[in-house]
Structures are given as structure tokens and as C-alpha cells.
């Protein structure tokens with residue numbers, strides 16, 4: 001069996017080149033405050049991959065996505081090992097569009113910071129008097145440019161996204177920017193409505209799109225996972241402050257409360273983190289892993 005090496009090793013995900021396709025592996029690593037912790041969160045990678053699969057299936061009517069298979073039997077022999085089973089996705093290789101397509105249904109995080117300062121987010125004027133975590137009258141599209149390694153992503157206006165795309169794809173800026181915005185809003189609306197029925201608020205999320213060999217826009221990357229989104233439990237939702245989230249909350253809180261942590265969590269915090277990832281998956285999909 002040939003041993004394969006990832007072409008890219010991120011903090012959490014690893015990407016393998018497979019000719020026409022890519023294989024994206026979500027590991028059980030956890031990063032908090034941009035540091036990889038010393039613990040392994042068992043099944044986290046599987047939760048992330050299976051959640052993306054669920055959403056890709058659920059939104060096929062809106063646009064095509066890059067998913068080919070999550071069955072390791074469809075992948076090279078190397079992936080038929082326990083550490084890849086369930087957490088690997090074979091994907092169509094795309095030419096990625098250099099915009100992070102962020103959509104916000106609620107005001108929090110960097111959006112809240114910007115609103116407090118000047119009443120706008122990414123050039124969009126919002127109603128006066130919003131409280132932290134308030135639901136917005138309509139979801140807003142707030143694109144950002146993908147930063148070079150080490151840099152922070154930069155929020156841009158819709159008009160700047162046209163110009164940015166035009167730079168990479170002359171003659172196509174208007175068309176691509178409008179499509180990315182419209183797909184992003186449509187995907188968010190459909191999935192946020194569904195999640196809310198299951199007791200989960202999707203406060204915001206980020207999508208990435210690319211072009212296939214025929215120039216069609218295809219949804220790529222991961223989709224609506226706790227790593228790319230803010231999921232809040234709806235039953236305890238209360239505007240006016242930050243919300244608990246369905247992912248690394250316990251880990252983050254414990255690290256903050258224990259500054260001499262050496263980036264290692266105690267077992268009970270790891271277990272709580274595993275449980276919350278599994279609960280998020282089960283609530284959303286109605287299935288157990």
C-alpha cells in the first residue's frame with residue numbers, strides 16, 4: 001500500500017491530492033485561540049465531515065457541491081484505515097474563488113464590534129438600538145477576502161467583492177459576486193430554518209465556492225460545521241450578551257479560567273466537548289453516529 005502525504009496540513013484538517021479529486025480529512029484535533037491543544041477530541045473529525053455531508057445533501061437543489069463520497073471504499077487503499085473512516089471526504093477539485101462568503105442572521109463577534117463602533121457591518125447600515133446577539137431583520141451577506149497565511153481576513157463591502165473578483169477573473173466580477181451573494185443567502189435561509197426546527201440557531205456561517213472545469217460555480221470546502229459557523233442552543237437564547245455555543249465553549253471557558261493550562265484540558269472537559277459535538281450532530285440530523 002502506498003503511503004500518501006497531505007498536500008496541506010491545517011490546524012484541524014488535512015488535504016490529500018488524488019489526481020482529479022481531493023481527499024479532505026477532518027482530524028480529531030481541537031484548536032482554541034488559534035493553538036492546537038494537546039488533547040484529542042474523539043469523533044470530532046467524524047462529526048465535522050458527516051455534518052458537511054448532511055448539509056451538502058440537503059442543499060443540492062440550490063447548487064451543486066464538491067462532494068463525491070464519504071465512503072473510504074471509493075478512495076485509494078491508503079484511506080481504508082481506521083483513522084480515515086468516517087472523517088474523510090473525496091471532493092471534486094475546484095478553482096477556488098478568493099472570497100470568504102459570510103452570512104449573518106444575528107449580530108455577534110466582529111459584526112457586533114463594527115456595529116457598536118459605527119452602526120454598520122461591511123458597509124451595510126443596520127437598524128439602531130440592536131443588542132448583542134439580536135436577530136437581524138434579514139440575513140446579511142458580509143464577504144471577506146481570504147488573507148495570505150498569517151494575515152487576518154479582511155471584511156469588504158459587496159462592491160469591493162465585485163472589484164476583487166474582477167481582478168482575478170476579468171469580465172466576470174459582477175456575475176460571480178452576485179451569484180456568490182445570492183447562493184450564500186439562499187443556503188443560509190434554507191439551513192437556518194431547518195436548524196431552528198431542531199432547536200439550533202445558526203447565528204452566522206461561512207461558505208467557500210469554486211469553479212468546476214466548465215466554469216460553473218460549485219459549493220466547496222466544509223459546510224455548516226461548528227468550525228465554520230456559530231451554532232447556539234435556541235432554548236436558552238437571550239439577546240443582550242454573548243451566547244453559549246455548540247462546540248468549544250467548555251474548552252475555551254476552562255482554558256480562560258486556568259491560565260497555567262499548558263494547552264492541555266482535563267479529561268472531563270474533553271468528554272464534555274465530545275458530548276456537545278455529538279449532541280449537535282444528533283439534534284441536527286436526527287441520527288446517532
Ligand SMILES: Nc1ncnc2c1ncn2[C@@H]1O[C@H](COP(=O)(O)OP(=O)(O)O)[C@@H](O)[C@H]1O
Nearest residue numbers: 010013066091092093094095096208210220221
Ligand atoms: N473542492 C476544492 N478544491 C480545491 N480547493 C478546495 C476545495 N474545497 C476547499 N478548498 C480549499 O482547501 C483549503 C482548506 O484548507 P483549510 O484546512 O480550511 O485551511 P485554510 O482555510 O486556513 O486555508 C482552503 O484553502 C479551501 O479554499
Ligand SMILES: [Mg+2]
Nearest residue numbers: 010208221222
Ligand atoms: Mg478553511
